[in-house]
Amino acid sequence: MCRHAVVSEHSGTDDQKANGSVQSRPEAGAQPPRMGLKGPATRGILTRGRPIGANNAFEFHEPDNRSFRNPHQRPPEIDVDALPKSTWTRSRNRDERPSSTRSMDVRPLRQDEVATLVDDLWLPFAEEMAEIDPYNELAEDAREHAFPYRRDRLHDDDVETFVAVTENGEFAGYVEGEYRSPPPVFARGPECYVEGVYVRPENRDRGLADRLMSRIEDWAVERGCDRLSLDVNEANEAAMSLYEKRGYSIKRHRMIREL
Secondary structure: OOOEOOOOEOOOOOOOOOOOOOOOOOOOOOOOOOOOOOOOOOOEEEEEEOOOOOOOOOOOOOOOOOOOOOOOOOOOOOOHHHOOHHHOHHHOOHHHOOOOHHHOEEEEOOHHHHHHHHHHHHHHHHHHHHHHOHHHOOOOOHHHHHHHHHHHHHOOOOEEEEEEEOOOOOEEEEEEEEEEOOOOOOOOOOEEEEEEEEEOHHHOOOOHHHHHHHHHHHHHHHOOOOEEEEEEOOOOHHHHHHHHHOOOEEEEOOOOOOO
C-alpha cells in the first residue's frame, strides 16, 4: 500500500511529477508553520527540480530585549520555569517536550526493524491519512499485509527508507523515496518520488521533517536524479507548507470522480 507526505504514501505514475516555490521569512511574532507530517494526493503533484540536496540553513530567533550584544559574552541565565506556557511550542509542559531532534540519528532502515517501522510509524501514519480522506482507509488485515510489503521494499535497490531514531532507540519519524526512470520516449532524466514522510506527534514542530526531507534529497542527488516529486492531500496544509518552504511547487492536479 503506498500513500504520501512529512508527509504520505501513495505511488504515482511517471507523468505525476513536478517542482518550485519558496516561502518568505515570517513576520516578527508570527507562529512557525506546523510540521506535523502526513498526506497522499488529491489536490496536486508537487515537484522540485535541480539543484537538490543543497544545505538548508536553520534560523535561530533570539529575544528582542537582549541585554548582551558581545558575541564573546555568555548570555544571562534564563529561569525556564518562570516563562509563560506560550513560550513552549503548542503550550507543551517543559517536562513533556522530547529531546532535541539534532541528537537523533537519521539512518537507513535495517532489516530487523521492519516490524517496528510498521507498528510505530506506518500504521499511525496511515490512520492519520484516513482521518484526512476516507480514500485512505485501511483494510482490516492491513497490518498483516504491511510486513511482507515493507520487507520487499527494503530489498529493492531503487527504494530507500530513512528513519529518525532517538537517543533511547525509539523511532520518531521516517521518509521513503523511490528512484524512477522515465520511459525512453521522454527527454527528461530520472527522478526521486517521495513515497511518504511521517513524524510522530510528540516530535513535530522541531525541524525533524526538514531533516528527513534533506536526507532523501541527498540520496536523490547521489542517485543522479534531476528532481523530486510527491503527492499531497489538498486538506494537508501542514505538509504543503513544509514542501513549499523547501522549494516544491504544484505542476499537476489529480482529479477524481467516484463511480
